[in-house]
Amino acid sequence: MSQDLCDMPATELAAAIRAKRVSAVEVTDAVLARIDRVNPVVKAFVTVEDALIVQRLREAGAIILGKTNTPELGAGGNTKNALFGATRNPWRLSHTCGGSSGGAAVALATGMGPLAQGSDTGGSLRTPASFCGVIGFRTSPGVVPVYPTPLAWDTYSVAGPMARTVGDTALMLAAVAGPDDRAPISIPVNPAEWPEAARTPNVRGWRVAWSADLGITPVEPEVARVAEEAARTFLDLGCALEEDHPDFTGVREVILPPRAARMASVHAGLLPTWRDQMFPPLVWNIEQGLTLTATEWGKAEMARTALWHRVRTFFERYDLLLTPTVAVLPFPIEWDYPPEIHGHRVDSYIDWFLLTYAITVTGLPAISVPAGWTADGLPVGLQIVGRRRGEAAVLRAAAALEAARPWAARRPPLA
Numbered sequence: 263m264s265q266d267l268c269d270m271p272a273t274e275l276a277a278a279i280r281a282k283r284v285s286a287v288e289v290t291d292a293v294l295a296r297i298d299r300v301n302p303v304v305k306a307f308v309t310v311e312d313a314l315i316v317q318r319l320r321e322a323g324a325i326i327l328g329k330t331n332t333p334e335l336g337a338g339g340n341t342k343n344a345l346f347g348a349t350r351n352p353w354r355l356s357h358t359c360g361g362s363s364g365g366a367a368v369a370l371a372t373g374m375g376p377l378a379q380g381s382d383t384g385g386s387l388r389t390p391a392s393f394c395g396v397i398g399f400r401t402s403p404g405v406v407p408v409y410p411t412p413l414a415w416d417t418y419s420v421a422g423p424m425a426r427t428v429g430d431t432a433l434m435l436a437a438v439a440g441p442d443d444r445a446p447i448s449i450p451v452n453p454a455e456w457p458e459a460a461r462t463p464n465v466r467g468w469r470v471a472w473s474a475d476l477g478i479t480p481v482e483p484e485v486a487r488v489a490e491e492a493a494r495t496f497l498d499l500g501c502a503l504e505e506d507h508p509d510f511t512g513v514r515e516v517i518l519p520p521r522a523a524r525m526a527s528v529h530a531g532l533l534p535t536w537r538d539q540m541f542p543p544l545v546w547n548i549e550q551g552l553t554l555t556a557t558e559w560g561k562a563e564m565a566r567t568a569l570w571h572r573v574r575t576f577f578e579r580y581d582l583l584l585t586p587t588v589a590v591l592p593f594p595i596e597w598d599y600p601p602e603i604h605g606h607r608v609d610s611y612i613d614w615f616l617l618t619y620a621i622t623v624t625g626l627p628a629i630s631v632p633a634g635w636t637a638d639g640l641p642v643g644l645q646i647v648g649r650r651r652g653e654a655a656v657l658r659a660a661a662a663l664e665a666a667r668p669w670a671a672r673r674p675p676l677a
Contacts, residue, residue: 267284267288267289267292267293268292268293268296268373268374268677269373269671269673269677270376271376271425271426271427271429271430271670272376272377272425272430272433272434273427273429273430273433275289275376276323276433286325289325290325290327293327293373293374293375294327296372296373296374296677297327297328297369297374300352300372300373300374300676300677301374303350303355303676304349304350304352304355304359304368304372304676305331305346305347305348305349305350305365306330306331306349306364306365306366306368306369306372306374307327307328307329307330307331307365307369307374308328308329308330308331308345308346308365312326313408313409313410313421314407314408314409314410314442314444314445315379315406315407315408315421315438316379318437318438319377319379319434319437319438321437322437322438324377324437327374327375330349330363330364330365330366330368330369330378331343331346331349331364331365332361332362332363332364332365333361333362333364333541334540334541334544335529335541335544336361336362336381336383336386337362337525337541337543337544337547337611338361338362338541338543338544338598338599338611339358339360339361339362339385339386339389339390339599339611339614339615340358340360340361340364340595340597340598340599341358341359341360341361341362341363341364341365341368341390342358342595344539348595349364349365349368350368350595351368351393351394351592351595352368352371352372352394352674352676352677353371353394353395353592353639353640353641353674354592354639354640355676356594356595357592357593357594357595357640358393358592358593358594358595358597359390359393359394359592360389360390360391360392360393360394360588360592361386361389361390362380362381362386362390363378363379363380363381363382363386363387363390363398363424364390364393364394366378366379366380366390366424367380367390367391367393367394367396367398367424368390368394370394370396370424370425370426371394371395371396371426371673371674371677372673372674372676372677373673373677376425376426376430377423377424377425377430377433377434378423378424378425379421379422379423379424379434379438380398380421380422380424381408381419381420381421381422382398382400382419382420382421382422382618382622383418383419383521383524383622384517384521384612384615384618384619384622385400385587385588385615385617385618385619385622387399387400387422387424387630388400388587388588388618388628388629388630388643388645389587389588389615389618389630391424391587391630391631391643392586392587392588392630392641392642392643392645393588393592393641393643394641395632395635395641395669395672395674396424396425396426396632397423397424397425397426397427397428397430397431397629397630397631397632397660398422398423398424398629398630399422399423399424399431399435399627399628399629399630399653399656399657400420400422400618400621400622400627400628400629401420401422401435401439401627401653402420402449402625402626402627402650402651402653403416403417403418403420403447403625404417404445404447404448404449405420405435405439405448405449405451405627405651405653406420406421406422406435406438406439406448407439407440407441407442407444407445407448408420408421408445409442409444409445410444412527412528413524413527413528414444414445414446414447415446415447416447416524417447417625418520418521418524418622418623419524421438422435423435423438426670427664427670428460428463428631428657428660428661428664429457429460429461429661431460431629431657431660432456432457432459432460432657433457435453435456435653435657436453436454436456436457437453439451439453439456440453455654456653456654456657458654459654459655459657459658459661460657460658460660460661461661462658462661463658463659463661463662463664463665464658464662465496465499465500465501465581465658465659465662466499466500466501467500467501467502468496468500468501468502468581468582468659469501469502469504469579469580469581469582470493470496470501470502470503470504470580470581470582470583470584471503471504471505471506471507471576471579471580471582471583471584472490472493472494472503472504472505472506472583472584472585473505473506473507473583473584473585474486474489474490474585474586475585475589475617476507476508476510476585476616476617476620477507477509477510477511478510478513478514478616478617478620479589479603479613479614479616479617480589480603480604480605480606481586481589481590481603481604481617482589482590482591482603482604483604484591484636484642485586485588485589485590485591485642486586488586488633488634488635488636488642489584489585489586489587489633489642489643489644491633491634492633492634492644492663492667493584493633493644495663495666495667496582496584496659496662496663498666499662499663499666504580506576506580507576507583507585508569508572508573508575508576508583509572510569510620512565512569513569513616513619513620513623514613514616515561515562515565516562516565516566516569516623517612517616517619517620517622517623518550518562518612519554519558519559519561519562520559520562520563521547521612522547522548522550522551522554523551523554523559524551525544525547525548525550525551526548526549526550526551526552526554527551529544529548530548530551530552532548533545533548533549541598542598543598543599543610543611546610547611566623569623569624570624570625573624573626574650577626577649577650581648581649581655582646582647582648582655582656582659583646583647584644584645584646584647585617585644585645585647586617586633586642586643586644586645587617587618587630587633587642587643587644587645588614588615588617588618588643589603589614589615589616589617590603590614591636591640591642592640592641598611599611599614600614617645618630618645621645621647625650626647626648626649626650626652627647627648627651627652627653627656628645628646628647628648628656629645629646629656629657629660630643630644630645630646631643631644631646631660631663631664631669632644632669632672634667635672644663646659646660646663
């Protein structure tokens, strides 16, 4: 029975508790037992301190079990740090689970809980979701209020839900979204539309674009193959599917200056004492920010504006854009990042997740859902991008794909 409870979606658990078929205590005991058994191997859970999103989850009746692991200061896509060690991919323990919300993704994949929270600047919800075969939803900036944060006006970093099913993702989003005066960019929302979208997965007649690379990055062939196979499912669902993408020319130059400025503003004070012990790519990123000029920042923001108008025009023709979530498969845990992608050198710890970061700079909602698994058992994610503030459409599309290609019952051997 405890095994079944660990693997049940949150929507079914809530219904079972309301119907008194099971108690909240039994659910908690089952999940804690799973954590005791699995966590010593994967090291997903660490400590806990409440943020606004956690407060809202508690108010909605959620049982908070703990805080999951992240990379050092949340920087990079491999969840390891000197304090808690490395969080391992449950599908292949020698490989990374992604990051920065890697502990959250592993906890979900191994049944240590049906819901998890993460944050996303360049792909930190979506990348580990892809690597672990679960869901990570980066919503539009302001949908989920972020507090506390030293950068309350930031439109790059968002908090959001992770889960194993689309219904659970919508359930959690409805509980945590909506305005709060402590988060000045937070916006009014209609939470009821998201669970409804997950329950009505009809996308017939939608216009969908597919791109394996957005014209900005090499992609491993097996990643492209698995993701495209999932994307072509939308033809069976009654959509018009075309290979197309917005013009993302120069997106790397849009990404780098604001990221460097953010890293310097938040973390530069650590360098005098901790430089030699810090994650070297993070030190590099901070130092970039310390030498950044106002002109460089301004040019990046002007380029971001021009990019937005190209993307806005693109979405006048399409309802959705589909891409692989990540250009690579999970890689050995010893690597900070992959040294190359399909024979092309990776220049920095940022360049291997450009498919997610390119969407971040547009502010559009994007979800990573399981596209499938490779022949040797590694997960691949499909990124579904919607129109501006189109969270309901993204959830509806994800639910349609889930109904056509169910994934939630697939578990890593460790679980």
